[in-house]
Structure formats: structure tokens, C-alpha cells
Amino acid sequence: MRYRTRVTAPAAALIGTAAALTAASSAHATPAPTGTSPAAKTSGTPGLETLGDPVFPDLGNDGYRVTSYHLDFAYDATTRLVDATATLKICTTQALTRLSLDALGLDIRAVRVGGRTATFEQVDEKLRITPARTLPAKAWVTVRVEYSADPRRDLAHTGWVDTPDGFAVCCQPNSAHTVFPCNDHPSDKADFSFRLTVPSGLRGVATGLLVRTETLSGDRTAYTYRSREPMATELVQITVGDYVVKDRQGPHGLPLRDVVPTARAAALEPALALTPGIVEWLEARLGAYPFETYGLLPCNSDDPNAFDFTGLETQTLTIYKPNFLLQEEKKIGSHMMHELVHSYFGNSVSPATWADLWINEGHADFYGLLYRYERGWADSLGLTTMEARMKDTYARGDQWRHDSGPVAAPNAVNLFDSQRYLGGVLVLYALRNLVGEAAFNALERAFLARYRNSSATTEDYIAVASEVSGQDVSGFLRDWLYGTKTPRMPGHPDWTVTPVKTSLVAPHSLRGGHYHDNSATL
Known part of the structure; x- marks a missing residue:
């Protein structure tokens, strides 16, 4: 794997780039209506009973x-x-x-x-x-x-x-x-x-x-x-x-x-x-x-x-x-943050398909963990910093990819496994390490602005990340999101991945967007 040289553009320039993205059109727009006069075309066919979702192909019409x-x-x-x-x-x-x-x-x-x-x-x-x-x-x-x-x-x-x-x-x-x-999609x-x-x-x-x-x-x-x-x-x-x-x-x-x-x-x-x-x-x-x-x-x-x-x-x-x-605040605060983050990632910007769920859950856990550690609240592993938590998660990377597939390639059975939650956090952490905090913050806002009140794909997120950061991160993110092996972590060449044990199964959550015992150790 090759990484491009880290770009550290001035924050003001990055914010300007992000602002320029807000002018993009919303996918909520619908086709302009036409008349229904007797002369209107009357031939037609039944509508296809699917929207082709990769996880739930029977959904939608x-x-x-x-x-x-x-x-x-x-x-x-x-x-x-x-x-x-x-x-x-x-x-x-x-x-x-x-x-x-x-x-x-x-x-x-x-x-x-x-x-x-x-x-x-x-x-x-x-x-x-x-x-x-x-x-x-x-x-x-x-x-x-x-x-x-x-x-x-x-x-x-x-x-x-x-x-x-x-x-x-x-x-x-x-x-x-x-x-x-x-039309349930x-x-x-x-x-x-x-x-x-x-x-x-x-x-x-x-x-x-x-x-x-x-x-x-x-x-x-x-x-x-x-x-x-x-x-x-x-x-x-x-x-x-x-x-x-x-x-x-x-x-x-x-x-x-x-x-x-x-x-x-x-x-x-x-x-x-x-x-x-x-x-x-x-x-x-x-x-x-x-x-x-x-x-x-x-x-x-x-x-x-x-x-x-x-x-x-x-x-x-x-x-x-x-x-x-x-419960007391330190037991609920980070999860309350997790759910609020969904107002931005998941609700305002919805997944275009259910394979894009990592965008919702990865971001919700990412900011929920930042909120937790900023307040000095230890997680269920006893860790108190994002770096320590990501090192622990990184070590599990190959095991989760083996048991639950890549981060952005779920199926209906493992859709809400930890891979979509903490696995998604690990992707965002790697991206922030690569492009720098100012660029990361700017691309996050740009993505939310461009797709507000609409739906977005993983490729949409990759495109905005490349555009706003000023460097092509498409190969980097695709390796992290779709690879079967955990890539090297930028800024942490000493981090190692635990070898896969075929008898283990990645922790599993019950349903999405919710507090669950594995990743929300939040």
C-alpha cells in the first residue's frame, strides 16, 4: 500500500473549499410533473419491485x-x-x-x-x-x-x-x-x-x-x-x-x-x-x-x-x-452523544444503501468516544484516550474482517456487528491521521452540507474527502473500507494486528444506531 505525502493546507483554505460544496444540489429533488391529458401515453409496464439494495434486495419499489x-x-x-x-x-x-x-x-x-x-x-x-x-x-x-x-x-x-x-x-x-x-428504503x-x-x-x-x-x-x-x-x-x-x-x-x-x-x-x-x-x-x-x-x-x-x-x-x-x-452521566453521556450525532450522519444525510451504514455508525461512535475521553470517562475496557482505544481496535482488525467482512461490505446477518461501529471509527481515525485534523474537520462539514436532506454513498464520502483534503485519498479509503486485511495505520507504524483465530466471532450488536455492549463501551 502506498500513501501520499500528508497535506497540511491552512484551515482557512480548507473551510473555504468546504463552503463551496454547499451549493451542490439535493437528491431530494423530484422530476417535474407533466400533464395527464387524454393524449398522454397510455402504454406502460409494472414497476420493478426492488431498489436493488445490496443488503436488503427486496426493499423498495x-x-x-x-x-x-x-x-x-x-x-x-x-x-x-x-x-x-x-x-x-x-x-x-x-x-x-x-x-x-x-x-x-x-x-x-x-x-x-x-x-x-x-x-x-x-x-x-x-x-x-x-x-x-x-x-x-x-x-x-x-x-x-x-x-x-x-x-x-x-x-x-x-x-x-x-x-x-x-x-x-x-x-x-x-x-x-x-x-x-x-417505499421502504x-x-x-x-x-x-x-x-x-x-x-x-x-x-x-x-x-x-x-x-x-x-x-x-x-x-x-x-x-x-x-x-x-x-x-x-x-x-x-x-x-x-x-x-x-x-x-x-x-x-x-x-x-x-x-x-x-x-x-x-x-x-x-x-x-x-x-x-x-x-x-x-x-x-x-x-x-x-x-x-x-x-x-x-x-x-x-x-x-x-x-x-x-x-x-x-x-x-x-x-x-x-x-x-x-x-444512570449517572458518565454511564449515559457518550451514548446520548452517539444518538445525537445520528441527526447529522444517518438522518440529515441518510445511507444511499444499507451497505453504507458504516457512515452512520462509525461517525456516531467516533464523536461519542471523543466526547467520553474529553471528559476523562473510562470505557468498559478501562481505556481513557482515543489513541489507546484505536490501538486496541486496530489489533482486532483482521479478525473482524474475517468474521464480519470489510467495513463497507455487510450482509443482512452481520449488518450491525462491531465492524460497522468501531470498525468505522478506525477508518475515520486513520483518515484524520493521514490528512490532518483541520482537513478532516473541513471535509466532515462539507460532506454534511453537500448531502443534507438527501442520501449518500460510501463513494460520495470518498469523493468529498479527496476534494476537500486536497489529496486523492480514494485508494487509501477503499483499502480501509473494502480490504480483507487491515492496512497500516498512518502515524503509528508500530501498531500490530493480532493474527486471525478461526474459532472466534466478532462481537455482535442487536440492532443499529443503538447502545450495545461491544462498541459502546462508548
């Missing part, structure tokens, strides 16, 4: 892109069922005789396309819809699906979290379509709004800001939320329960709202009060927080089987198990 979702949920506390309507505005990319949505475990009652009744069938995890007439290419179309759902239904995988007084949702990576019919981000009708005494909360509260007959209340920024389906949060909403102010007037079990609000306050300082620390490194609000949702369930993680980065409202947040 081609032939259209979604520009917005409106989810109208009515929760019945007696039956514990949700009566729902999902209204999607799509833009076709080809003439369609049939389209499909991802859907599993939903009891579909009716479908309308462009205001007309459509026929439909549910096959495996697809809802196949045949409109009354062929949809022209590049046309705006509204798809409305009426259905009901049982959050307690036993499915092969589910995004529902059943709680004693309602539910929450945790859809990452591939379970949003168990909650609402959708992070490359197809869309605008979202929500209307949640619940019995009075319960609270309905969703991603984004509350824009309307209605008192209805039958002792029911409807809450309407709207997300200001586009969102991937896996990041949606909808929760119903006996919650109180606690408002506070973050840096620069950022509204912070926490959704807290009423009975535990006082006990959870010490953890919730940490958020403004955590946001301020991260903004100094990555720039202004990218969304309209932030806060925590200590989900109203202590059932260890309710969900198999401690925290998940649902957009603008990170969900946690409440007992985790009852």
Missing part, C-alpha cells in the same frame, strides 16, 4: 418516488388496534400499469389512486396496486391506502413497540412497512405529516413539530405534526401513551421537547437536562443542528423484550429505554 406521506392514525385503547389511512404523493419515473408498496402485517381495506378505486393484492411483503388506468411517466399521483394494524401482531420482523398504555415505533432497518405502506426520502387521534388522557406524538390540537367528540383528541425536513421511512417516530411533553431551549434558541412517561418525569429530568450541553458540544464540531427540534422519548416500557436495544435515532425524537437514562 422502482417506477416512482414518494414526495410526501400523510399518516392518519386513530388508536383504540380498548381493542389496542390502530385504524389508519396513509396518503402518499408520488411522482412516476415511467408509465406504470401497476405499482407496489412495501407492506407487511397490515389489514388493507381499500386503495385509491388518483381519486379512483384501484384493485390490489398482498403478496409476501408487497402491496401490489393496479390503478384504473395506466399512470403516465413523470406524473404526480396521489395514492391513498386505508388499513388497520395490531401493534401486538407476531410478525417475522416488526416496527411496532407495544407498551402498557399504547405503542411506539422503531423501524430501523427494514420494518417501517409493518407500520405503514411505503432510505434513498427515497420524503416529507411527512401525521394526525394522531387518541383517547383523552393519552398523548399522541410524532416526528416534527406540533401544528394543531383538536378536541373531538367522544372524549378524544387529535394531534397533528409536520416534519420540516424530508425523512427516510426507517426514521419515523409515532408514539401514543400517558406522556407529558417537557419543553426547554437549546443553543441558539433551538426548541427541545422531551416526551416522558408522566409517572417518571421527575426521575428522568437529570438525564433530559444534559441535552442542551450535548447539542452545543456537537454544533461546535459539525455545525448547526439540522432539524427543527430535538428531544428524547423514554418509551413507557420496562419490558426487556419490548425492543432489543437501548436507544434509536428516530428523527427529531430519539427513543430510549427509560431505565438506561436513570
Whole structure:
């Protein structure tokens, strides 16, 4: 392996280069609509029922892109069922005789396309819809699906979290379509709004800001939320329960709202009060927080089987198990940072495919560890510096590549192994050692600016790193991300890699974006 000579360009020049990247266009743009006159072309074909994801090839549907979702949920506390309507505005990319949505475990009652009744069938995890007439290419179309759902239904995988007084949702990576019919892939981000009708005494909360509260007959209340920024389906949060909403102010007037079990609000306050300082620390490194609000949702369930993680980065409202947040700051602070980082890497900039997950998790662990060590908090290995932790991780490199594959080449089984977390941190650490701290900080901001409200690939990150650092780091990063052997660490020629033992298996986390016992030794 050959490394280029380290470039130490002045920080001002690097920041200027980063600023120039902000003018790049967003991938959230959709094709311009065309008319649907009788003269419009009527021939077409069924849309392809995949977006070709390398990890989850069955996810997503081609032939259209979604520009917005409106989810109208009515929760019945007696039956514990949700009566729902999902209204999607799509833009076709080809003439369609049939389209499909991802859907599993939903009891579909009716479908309308462009205001007309459509026929439909549910096959495996697809809802196949045949409109009354062929949809022209590049046309705006509204798809409305009426259905009901049982959050307690036993499915092969589910995004529902059943709680004693309602539910929450945790859809990452591939379970949003168990909650609402959708194009369930992070490359197809869309605008979202929500209307949640619940019995009075319960609270309905969703991603984004509350824009309307209605008192209805039958002792029911409807809450309407709207997300200001586009969102991937896996990041949606909808929760119903006996919650109180606690408002506070973050840096620069950022509204912070926490959704807290009423009975535990006082006990959870010490953890919730940490958020403004955590946001301020991260903004100094990555720039202004990218969304309209932030806060925590200590989900109203202590059932260890309710969900198999401690925290998940649902957009603008990170969900946690409440007992985790009852610990002292040094036990939770670095993980709270990890989840906040996902607002930038993972939420604002989403993975273009699930093979790009290392960008989310590597960055979340990277800044979570920096935050930990800056405060002198030892990790679970007893280490107190990033250098010591990376030396330990480096020694495991070949073993993890043997057991879990390269950092940027996961499969559905090992997607959330440590290789995507600490393995990703090691890549970022190596890159920072190579290009210097000023260049690294500038390229991080440039990447976030260029792909804000969009999705990005590993190759996109490599391209920005080369452009902003002023040197071609493509070969260097590809070796680190796709190689079967751990490359030499810049600045540490004495570091060694432990030989592979075929009987060992790399530590495994339960699900992504969450606190887990191996890498979050954070």
C-alpha cells in the first residue's frame, strides 16, 4: 500500500473549499410533473419491485418516488388496534400499469389512486396496486391506502413497540412497512405529516413539530405534526401513551421537547437536562443542528423484550429505554452523544444503501468516544484516550474482517456487528491521521452540507474527502473500507494486528444506531 505525502493546507483554505460544496444540489429533488391529458401515453409496464439494495434486495419499489406521506392514525385503547389511512404523493419515473408498496402485517381495506378505486393484492411483503388506468411517466399521483394494524401482531420482523398504555415505533432497518405502506428504503426520502387521534388522557406524538390540537367528540383528541425536513421511512417516530411533553431551549434558541412517561418525569429530568450541553458540544464540531427540534422519548416500557436495544435515532425524537437514562452521566453521556450525532450522519444525510451504514455508525461512535475521553470517562475496557482505544481496535482488525467482512461490505446477518461501529471509527481515525485534523474537520462539514436532506454513498464520502483534503485519498479509503486485511495505520507504524483465530466471532450488536455492549463501551 502506498500513501501520499500528508497535506497540511491552512484551515482557512480548507473551510473555504468546504463552503463551496454547499451549493451542490439535493437528491431530494423530484422530476417535474407533466400533464395527464387524454393524449398522454397510455402504454406502460409494472414497476420493478426492488431498489436493488445490496443488503436488503427486496426493499423498495422502482417506477416512482414518494414526495410526501400523510399518516392518519386513530388508536383504540380498548381493542389496542390502530385504524389508519396513509396518503402518499408520488411522482412516476415511467408509465406504470401497476405499482407496489412495501407492506407487511397490515389489514388493507381499500386503495385509491388518483381519486379512483384501484384493485390490489398482498403478496409476501408487497402491496401490489393496479390503478384504473395506466399512470403516465413523470406524473404526480396521489395514492391513498386505508388499513388497520395490531401493534401486538407476531410478525417475522416488526416496527411496532407495544407498551402498557399504547405503542411506539422503531423501524430501523427494514420494518417501517409493518407500520405503514411505503417505499421502504432510505434513498427515497420524503416529507411527512401525521394526525394522531387518541383517547383523552393519552398523548399522541410524532416526528416534527406540533401544528394543531383538536378536541373531538367522544372524549378524544387529535394531534397533528409536520416534519420540516424530508425523512427516510426507517426514521419515523409515532408514539401514543400517558406522556407529558417537557419543553426547554437549546443553543441558539433551538426548541427541545422531551416526551416522558408522566409517572417518571421527575426521575428522568437529570438525564433530559444534559441535552442542551450535548447539542452545543456537537454544533461546535459539525455545525448547526439540522432539524427543527430535538428531544428524547423514554418509551413507557420496562419490558426487556419490548425492543432489543437501548436507544434509536428516530428523527427529531430519539427513543430510549427509560431505565438506561436513570444512570449517572458518565454511564449515559457518550451514548446520548452517539444518538445525537445520528441527526447529522444517518438522518440529515441518510445511507444511499444499507451497505453504507458504516457512515452512520462509525461517525456516531467516533464523536461519542471523543466526547467520553474529553471528559476523562473510562470505557468498559478501562481505556481513557482515543489513541489507546484505536490501538486496541486496530489489533482486532483482521479478525473482524474475517468474521464480519470489510467495513463497507455487510450482509443482512452481520449488518450491525462491531465492524460497522468501531470498525468505522478506525477508518475515520486513520483518515484524520493521514490528512490532518483541520482537513478532516473541513471535509466532515462539507460532506454534511453537500448531502443534507438527501442520501449518500460510501463513494460520495470518498469523493468529498479527496476534494476537500486536497489529496486523492480514494485508494487509501477503499483499502480501509473494502480490504480483507487491515492496512497500516498512518502515524503509528508500530501498531500490530493480532493474527486471525478461526474459532472466534466478532462481537455482535442487536440492532443499529443503538447502545450495545461491544462498541459502546462508548
